[in-house]
Amino acid sequence: METQQQLDNFQARIDAGEKIEPKDWMPDRYRQQIIRMGSQHAHSEIVGMLPEGNWIGRAPSLKRKLVLLAKVQDEAGHGLYLYSAIETLGVSRADLIDQYLYGSAKYSSIFNYPTLSYADVCVIGWLVDGAAIVNQTKLAQSSYGPYSRANIRICREESFHKKQGYEMVAKLASGTPAQRKMVQDAVNRFWWPTLMMFGPSDSDSPNSAELIKWKVKLNTNDELRQHFIDRTVMEAEAVNITLPDPDLKFNQETGHWDYGDIPWDEFWDVVQGNGVMNRERMKARREAHENGAWVRKAAQAYARKKKLSREQAS
Ligand code: BYC
Numbered sequence: 308m309e310t311q312q313q314l315d316n317f318q319a320r321i322d323a324g325e326k327i328e329p330k331d332w333m334p335d336r337y338r339q340q341i342i343r344m345g346s347q348h349a350h351s352e353i354v355g356m357l358p359e360g361n362w363i364g365r366a367p368s369l370k371r372k373l374v375l376l377a378k379v380q381d382e383a384g385h386g387l388y389l390y391s392a393i394e395t396l397g398v399s400r401a402d403l404i405d406q407y408l409y410g411s412a413k414y415s416s417i418f419n420y421p422t423l424s425y426a427d428v429c430v431i432g433w434l435v436d437g438a439a440i441v442n443q444t445k446l447a448q449s450s451y452g453p454y455s456r457a458n459i460r461i462c463r464e465e466s467f468h469k470k471q472g473y474e475m476v477a478k479l480a481s482g483t484p485a486q487r488k489m490v491q492d493a494v495n496r497f498w499w500p501t502l503m504m505f506g507p508s509d510s511d512s513p514n515s516a517e518l519i520k521w522k523v524k525l526n527t528n529d530e531l532r533q534h535f536i537d538r539t540v541m542e543a544e545a546v547n548i549t550l551p552d553p554d555l556k557f558n559q560e561t562g563h564w565d566y567g568d569i570p571w572d573e574f575w576d577v578v579q580g581n582g583v584m585n586r587e588r589m590k591a592r593r594e595a596h597e598n599g600a601w602v603r604k605a606a607q608a609y610a611r612k613k614k615l616s617r618e619q620a621s
Contacts (some may be wrong), residue, residue, distance in 0.1 A: 309334055321522050326452040329395035337521055338396050340514065341451050342403075343412075344523065348446075349389035350407045351415035352461075354588055355373060356382045358422040359431060374471055375428060381464045388460055394454035408593050416574060417504045419582030426479055426486075426493040432472015434494070434501040434539070440465045441535045442505065450522040478544045494543075495551045502566075503574040505532040511571075535562050 314334060320327065327333055356379045363379065366372040390400045406412040417435055422428060440462060447458035479490035506528035508513055518524040526534075536555075543550050555568030576582065 318520075321450050321520075324522075325450075327450050328452045328456065330488065336517070337451075337523075338520070340518060341454060341523060342393055342396055342398055344514070344518070345389055345393040345451075345454050346403045346407070347399075347413050347415075349386045349393060349403070350412060350536045351418065352382050352386035352389060354418045354592055356436075357588055357591055358418055358420070358584075359428050361422050362428045365425065366428070371475075378432070378468050378471065381468065385457075385461045385464070385513055386455040389454075392451075392457040395453045404596065408589070408596055413578065414503055415417055416577040416582065418501050418502050418588060419577050419584045420496070421584050423496075424489050424493060426489040427497065428495050429472050429475035429479060429490065430493040431540070432468050434472075434497050435504070436465050436468040437542075438501050438504045438535050440469055441531050441538075445525040448522075454523075465615055470527075470570045473542065473546075476548065480546045480548055491548060494548055498551050499570055499573075500577075502532055502536070502569055503571075503577075505519065505529075505535070506567070507571065507574070533563055536566055540564050 311330060317332065317334060317337070327337075348362065359375060359382075360379050363372060365377050366375050379578065390403060391404060394400055399528065403412070407414065422431070422498075443462050444460045445463065447455055447462055449455040449458065476490055476494075479486040481487075506515075509515060509527045509529045511529050515524060515527050540555065552567045557563075558565045558567050577585065580586075
């Protein structure tokens with residue numbers, strides 16, 4: 308039973324900018340919200356390896372293969388930082404993964420789109436990692452200590468990912484007509500799905516008010532989306548890429564770029580599991596998990612053996 312006094316004390320700590328640590332008292336709803344959002348974030352990092360992993364063997368040079376391989380490995384690491392952070396709330400990694408592979412836990416909509424050309428990998432680095440940085444730089448200031456610290460580490464690596472993606476986009480955009488066409492086509496396909504990564508507009512976001520009150524999220528979905536658009540318009544202009552939105556227009560009064568209607572029906576369709584790649588992504592993740600059962604079993608047996616020999620030695 309949570310008392311009003313406990314809830315008030317908790318809110319006072321949040322308002323004073325204190326971090327909440329695993330052993331601190333917290334409302335059950337706060338715990339559940341971080342588990343929901345943080346585990347969705349972890350699953351996204353893991354499933355996010357698939358679209359780009361698809362191109363490791365086909366990247367155009369040894370250098371590009373190495374860069375892509377390193378980036379995809381980083382994403383696995385991000386998933387592991389996040390699972391570790393969320394486990395501090397008393398939920399096991401095995402349960403979280405179970406909810407994702409066989410239950411109703413979500414992962415980011417963006418990874419349900421196919422990567423049709425090598426330029427898609429470049430554009431994912433620029434736009435998708437760019438959007439992730441805008442979102443995660445704020446999550447790095449989140450009130451839950453372990454989640455905020457995981458995001459600090461993630462952001463350092465994501466900024467490298469974004470730079471390498473943008474560099475490749477710039478290279479293709481100043482290349483042959485075929486390369487230019489390929490990269491523009493990738494931007495045309497990824498622009499709107501990237502904007503959807505920030506979540507539904509504020510009027511349709513049931514979790515935002517509570518998460519902002521508790522400083523888990525520092526900004527609303529629309530605020531972060533606007534920030535991303537404002538900085539990406541300039542980056543696109545600098546490499547002569549057209550963003551596929553005829554309504555993009557600088558608004559002198561607000562100081563921001565106005566943009567066209569986001570196709571929200573498509574977003575909800577993807578979130579409900581009906582995107583082009585949803586089924587294939589889940590199948591690949593389930594197979595990887597089931598094929599890896601023997602590794603987990605061997606690791607657990609090894610840990611038990613080490614524990615036993617430590618106990619015998621002491
Ligand atoms: N996709 O009330 P709302 C990466 C769901 S990977 C799917 O606004 P909230 C990378 C939402 O869960 C990092 N579902 O929710 C990796 C909620 O449903 P439930 C990706 C979405 O939590 C490899 C419902 O819609 N980043 O960078 O306040 C290669 C209502 O939404 C989405 C993260 O995971 C979506 N896009 O805000 C390259 C960031 N949006 O759970 C790159 C961490 C919303 O109530 N997450 N939903 O059933 C967040 O920041 C927040 O959870 C969101 C949503 C802004 C996404």
